[in-house]
Amino acid sequence: MNDETKFMLKKLIFYTFIFTVVAWIVIPIIISTLYGFALPRDYYDPKKILPTSFTIKYVKTLLFTLGALDGIKNSVIVALITITISFALGIPAGYAVAKFLFPGKDTIKLSIVALRMFPIPVMAIPLVVLYIKLNLIDTLLGVALAHTAMALPFVVLITSSIFAGVSTELEEAGMVFGLTRFGSFFRITLPLALPGLAAAAMFTFVMSWNEVFVASILTLSHRTLPAQILSIMAGASGGAAPDYYKFAAAFIMILPAITFIFFARKYLVTMWGITLK
Amino acid sequence: MVEVRLENLKKYFDNGRVKAVDGVNLTIKDGEFLVLLGPSGCGKTTTLRMIAGLETPTGGKIWFEDKDVTYLPPKDRNISMVFQSYAVWPHMTVYDNIAFPLKIKKYPKEEIDKKVRWAAELLQIEELLDRYPAQLSGGQRQRVAVARAIVVEPNVLLMDEPLSNLDAKLRVAMRAEIKKLQTKLKVTTIYVTHDQVEAMTMGDRIAVMNQGKLLQVGPPTEVYLKPKSIFVATFIGAPEMNLLEVSVKEKEDSITLEGEGFEIPLSSDFKELLEKYIDKTVVFGIRPEHMTIESVSSLEHVKRSTTIEGIVDFIEALGTDTIVHANIGSGNIIKVKLPGHIPLEVGSKVKIVVDLDNIHIFDKNTEKAII
Amino acid sequence: MKVKSSYIPYFLILPAFAYLLFFVGYPLVQALYIAFTQNGQFSLATVRKTFADPYFWDALKYTIALAGVIVPTQVGLALILALTVNRAFKGKDFTIYALTIPLTISDVAAGLIWYAILSPSGFLNKLLLNIGLIHQPIYFFGYQYRHMEFLAIVLAELWRATSIVFVIILAGLQMISNEYLEAAEVFGADYWTRLRKIVIPLLKPSIQSALIIRTLFAMQIFGIVWILAGRDIPILAGEGFYRLTELKEYDVASIYALVIAGLSILLGALYIKFMKAEYLEVRR
Numbered sequence: 065m066n067d068e069t070k071f072m073l074k075k076l077i078f079y080t081f082i083f084t085v086v087a088w089i090v091i092p093i094i095i096s097t098l099y100g101f102a103l104p105r106d107y108y109d110p111k112k113i114l115p116t117s118f119t120i121k122y123v124k125t126l127l128f129t130l131g132a133l134d135g136i137k138n139s140v141i142v143a144l145i146t147i148t149i150s151f152a153l154g155i156p157a158g159y160a161v162a163k164f165l166f167p168g169k170d171t172i173k174l175s176i177v178a179l180r181m182f183p184i185p186v187m188a189i190p191l192v193v194l195y196i197k198l199n200l201i202d203t204l205l206g207v208a209l210a211h212t213a214m215a216l217p218f219v220v221l222i223t224s225s226i227f228a229g230v231s232t233e234l235e236e237a238g239m240v241f242g243l244t245r246f247g248s249f250f251r252i253t254l255p256l257a258l259p260g261l262a263a264a265a266m267f268t269f270v271m272s273w274n275e276v277f278v279a280s281i282l283t284l285s286h287r288t289l290p291a292q293i294l295s296i297m298a299g300a301s302g303g304a305a306p307d308y309y310k311f312a313a314a315f316i317m318i319l320p321a322i323t324f325i326f327f328a329r330k331y332l333v334t335m336w337g338i339t340l341k
Numbered sequence: 342m343v344e345v346r347l348e349n350l351k352k353y354f355d356n357g358r359v360k361a362v363d364g365v366n367l368t369i370k371d372g373e374f375l376v377l378l379g380p381s382g383c384g385k386t387t388t389l390r391m392i393a394g395l396e397t398p399t400g401g402k403i404w405f406e407d408k409d410v411t412y413l414p415p416k417d418r419n420i421s422m423v424f425q426s427y428a429v430w431p432h433m434t435v436y437d438n439i440a441f442p443l444k445i446k447k448y449p450k451e452e453i454d455k456k457v458r459w460a461a462e463l464l465q466i467e468e469l470l471d472r473y474p475a476q477l478s479g480g481q482r483q484r485v486a487v488a489r490a491i492v493v494e495p496n497v498l499l500m501d502e503p504l505s506n507l508d509a510k511l512r513v514a515m516r517a518e519i520k521k522l523q524t525k526l527k528v529t530t531i532y533v534t535h536d537q538v539e540a541m542t543m544g545d546r547i548a549v550m551n552q553g554k555l556l557q558v559g560p561p562t563e564v565y566l567k568p569k570s571i572f573v574a575t576f577i578g579a580p581e582m583n584l585l586e587v588s589v590k591e592k593e594d595s596i597t598l599e600g601e602g603f604e605i606p607l608s609s610d611f612k613e614l615l616e617k618y619i620d621k622t623v624v625f626g627i628r629p630e631h632m633t634i635e636s637v638s639s640l641e642h643v644k645r646s647t648t649i650e651g652i653v654d655f656i657e658a659l660g661t662d663t664i665v666h667a668n669i670g671s672g673n674i675i676k677v678k679l680p681g682h683i684p685l686e687v688g689s690k691v692k693i694v695v696d697l698d699n700i701h702i703f704d705k706n707t708e709k710a711i712i
Numbered sequence: 713m714k715v716k717s718s719y720i721p722y723f724l725i726l727p728a729f730a731y732l733l734f735f736v737g738y739p740l741v742q743a744l745y746i747a748f749t750q751n752g753q754f755s756l757a758t759v760r761k762t763f764a765d766p767y768f769w770d771a772l773k774y775t776i777a778l779a780g781v782i783v784p785t786q787v788g789l790a791l792i793l794a795l796t797v798n799r800a801f802k803g804k805d806f807t808i809y810a811l812t813i814p815l816t817i818s819d820v821a822a823g824l825i826w827y828a829i830l831s832p833s834g835f836l837n838k839l840l841l842n843i844g845l846i847h848q849p850i851y852f853f854g855y856q857y858r859h860m861e862f863l864a865i866v867l868a869e870l871w872r873a874t875s876i877v878f879v880i881i882l883a884g885l886q887m888i889s890n891e892y893l894e895a896a897e898v899f900g901a902d903y904w905t906r907l908r909k910i911v912i913p914l915l916k917p918s919i920q921s922a923l924i925i926r927t928l929f930a931m932q933i934f935g936i937v938w939i940l941a942g943r944d945i946p947i948l949a950g951e952g953f954y955r956l957t958e959l960k961e962y963d964v965a966s967i968y969a970l971v972i973a974g975l976s977i978l979l980g981a982l983y984i985k986f987m988k989a990e991y992l993e994v995r996r
């Protein structure tokens with residue numbers, strides 16, 4: 065009986081801890097979402113901890129009047145360009161790292177890891193000068209090019225581990241049965257690696273979608289969503305927007321990212337484990 | 342140092358769908374070397390893990406002497422174990438791996454050093470003490486695991502196929518070393534293996550398991566000579582015991598086993614034993630080494646024998662032994678193991694002499710031994 | 713079997729490598745040039761100007777202070793979380809998913825979300841007022857409440873970025889074979905000994921990557937501070953941003969960029985030097 069009580073008590077403490085932690089993560093999201101749709105009188109009513117009447121007015125204003133919709137459009141374009149370029153450059157490199165033995169491989173791998181650590185966002189400051197010369201300033205392509213530099217090391221490392229997980233023997237079997245090395249890659253390795261690559265693409269998307277520093281520095285009128293929101297909500301230029309707009313903005317920003325990661329959640333832990341080896 | 346008693350021990354996985362261990366009753370005497378033998382997946386590792394405390398039994402009890410340890414955590418059992426996959430810690434040098442159990446038990450430094458070196462020497466890994474496991478071969482890692490297990494004097498020593506990855510020569514040497522050590526320390530040992538030679542040569546007793554159940558426990562020779570079931574009979578011994586389906590016929594005052602296309606006459610003293618089975622089908626078993634071929638070699642010390650005729654079908658020359666496959670009628674093949682090189686031709690007629698003191702007869706339905 | 717081939721792998725890697733080198737190398741050179749020249753001549757004028765600005769030293773101080781508070785706390789928290797979650801229990805999958813949600817949330821959004829909790833009419837204040845624990849709202853924002861702003865940033869950043877440390881450490885934990893722990897248990901080690909002698913040493917590479925990544929990102933901290941405190945709490949990236957976008961001072965902004973880059977390189981090198989996992993390196 066004594067042991068049993070102890071066991072039950074331990075279990076109770078364990079679940080209380082888990083519950084607290086989950087609540088700590090989830091409650092702020094729920095609260096800010098509720099506030100994003102709350103009427104100001106509910107929000108400013110000190111008696112109402114949770115709002116009871118709702119409106120989509122502020123989300124709407126943010127989207128249509130304050131340019132968040134354009135921001136979303138721009139963000140999607142930037143993210144898609146980023147995925148395209150970083151995958152076009154990153155997949156071959158990742159494949160080479162996974163499947164070839166060559167002198168200098170370890171050095172190259174290590175320098176890619178090191179480049180991943182480099183503060184590319186801050187490097188956007190000197191980039192402005194170049195972009196002005198090249199007429200890339202205030203263009204979505206310019207932002208995407210910088211985002212690619214940020215995402216590329218990640219894509220190389222992750223694709224290399226995905227390809228390393230696809231047995232070389234399968235590919236060799238393809239070659240034995242008459243495919244070229246290239247054909248074998250496209251017909252055998254790539255399809256097998258596809259789910260992993262799809263997840264990697266989602267991560268790249270989220271990375272670009274969330275990035276604010278580069279986007280704010282390199283654009284002025286063609287802003288991505290976070291840059292647009294940052295300029296509305298904070299900083300010397302925008303001044304402070306009313307609070308309820310802030311919550312509506314948070315909602316607009318997190319919804320796509322959370323949805324995306326929900327679909328890629330299976331890969332979450334393994335993927336991070338891999339890229340950091 | 343302690344007697345280990347397993348009482349109706351059970352372990353089910355996946356809500357009872359997998360019965361890994363299914364009601365094992367076994368007493369391992371103080372200081373005994375018990376070998377647990379059985380095919381892959383029969384529950385050997387699971388049994389060992391329950392004795393270690395790494396797995397909670399679904400049912401039954403485990404006793405160390407008079408103490409019920411069924412739910413005692415491993416650290417309180419004073420046991421030692423060689424894991425099947427070694428579990429040598431990758432972040433510690435070989436030295437630190439072997440020293441770990443001693444450090445936990447707070448031995449003084451000099452004594453730790455002395456013991457580690459002693460164990461390393463015994464297992465021939467002295468030169469490896471400063472290395473990390475990643476720099477070792479599988480066999481070397483296994484020896485580290487054994488060294489780590491024997492360096493302390495535990496109540497019970499559990500070894501899960503500790504020699505499986507060594508080359509033949511080292512394995513023979515290690516067998517002897519482990520056995521000697523165990524005899525000297527008198528530590529109660531449970532030793533899991535697939536290897537019959539290991540089982541036969543090392544164990545004070547052998548326990549044969551299959552599908553989570555204990556089939557037979559006894560000294561090696563007893564298990565070998567008097568298997569209680571077809572499973573035990575065929576699992577131990579290589580090449581396998583010959584099995585033939587026959588029916589028991591009474592002829593005048595003697596007994597004959599009639600198979601398809603062959604007959605094995607038995608002497609009259611079998612009549613009493615087989616009385617209940619007259620005119621019924623049974624399984625006849627004979628080990629290849631308990632037969633010989635007339636004119637080629639003779640069985641020594643044979644008191645009672647009988648003869649079957651056959652035609653040589655195939656010959657396996659193993660160097661030290663020769664295994665003759667003989668067709669004794671209607672395609673029934675019987676294997677005979679003979680020492681040395683045997684100059685026989687495929688197709689020649691032979692007379693096979695059967696040692697009647699070593700024949701086995703099993704019930705066809707229960708597969709239990711009658712003789 | 714891996715394929716030995718002379719030039720194909722280099723050919724495959726070259727584009728990505730060249731791209732990265734350009735995007736790191738060019739801005740670096742450009743920054744050095746802008747920062748250390750005036751009218752085509754070498755000059756320390758910009759450096760002097762920047763160093764004379766109290767905002768610079770504040771920014772350096774706050775950036776390091778934030779990192780110093782946030783990163784160790786995050787690693788500690790994440791370690792506890794990962795150790796707690798890494799066992800079989802009901803609701804494990806959901807718990808892990810919930811704990812990883814902030815991974816997907818940008819610093820800007822995290823700032824806004826925490827504003828909803830901490831603002832004068834926010835959830836926390838209303839909750840505490842209504843249950844009677846306080847009678848005046850707690851003010852987290854505004855220049856006169858800078859220490860509270862600092863706290864708000866720490867809270868929001870812990871909320872947002874502990875996830876990534878958690879995931880890294882959990883991935884590391886999952887790679888530790890259970891047998892290593894069982895072996896230690898068999899040889900008499902209790903929970904704390906196992907943690908100290910087996911788990912933590914084996915986790916060292918994961919903890920190291922988490923520390924490096926988090927520290928380096930902490931040097932670049934921007935969005936969350938910008939949303940919650942603006943320039944009340946100056947930080948390096950924020951000052952660089954302000955100098956560039958508001959004042960168009962490319963030279964000063966470049967110095968900020970260089971300082972962040974320099975700090976990152978220094979810290980990265982330090983970590984690698986002092987946290988070697990010996991047993992991993994001697995392999996082969």
Ligand SMILES: Nc1ncnc2c1ncn2[C@@H]1O[C@H](COP(=O)(O)OP(=O)(O)OP(=O)(O)O)[C@@H](O)[C@H]1O
Nearest residue numbers: 354355359360361380381382383384385386387388
């Ligand atoms: N954790 C587990 N979950 C589910 N089934 C298990 C588990 N551990 C063991 N089993 C099952 O229990 C049975 C016995 O396993 P055990 O490892 O004891 O076999 P073994 O006799 O040691 O085999 P081997 O000689 O191959 O090591 C097997 O069918 C195995 O699949």
Ligand SMILES: [Mg+2]
Nearest residue numbers: 385386425501
């Ligand atoms: Mg086993």
